[in-house]
Amino acid sequence: MLYNDIELTTETYCDEMALRAYVFKHFHHLMTPLERRTIEYTTPIIKDSDHWKVKRLYGFLEDRDGHVPDEEVIAAFTIPYATRKDIAIDRLISTCTDRIFVNRCPECNRIARTPTARQCMWCHHDWH
Ligand SMILES: [Zn+2]
Known part of the structure; x- marks a missing residue:
């Protein structure tokens, strides 16, 4: 499991980091429209853009x-991505x-x- 480029292993497992990685990966649909627009993309997807690809993505x-x-x-992009x-x-x-x-x-x-996993990636326990 990877969180902010840190690989969690059975030895380095940290529940808080694992929870953050899990929530980010599987529950990003619960983010607000502003959060999604400024976290799923590393460039501002705004209406007032000259680039046709950005305009198309903006519409989507x-x-x-x-x-x-x-x-x-634009205001959100003044905050660093990781923050x-x-x-x-x-x-x-x-x-x-x-x-x-x-x-x-x-x-x-x-x-x-994952939310539907029935096998543990840490201890390999199987609860099918
Ligand atoms: Zn387990």
Whole structure:
């Protein structure tokens, strides 16, 4: 399991890091439209762009997530990427607990790779 370029192994397992990686990977759909637009992309996807690819992506994101004003996207990009991502993950973990299912191994209680996994990537326990 990879979190912010740090590889977690059975020896280095950290529950907080594993939870953050798991939530980011499997529950990014719970992020706000602004969070998605400024975390899924490393360049501002705004209406006022000269590039046709950005304009096309802008239309796609407006349809998928709803309207996000250019000023909000530009303001969010003044915050470093890693910080934007941390803030969004913090918000998901603290406010979306009722919608985030943390799939834990019944044997070692560590977090599984996916919400539907039935085999532990850490201790290899199988609960099929
Ligand atoms: Zn396990």
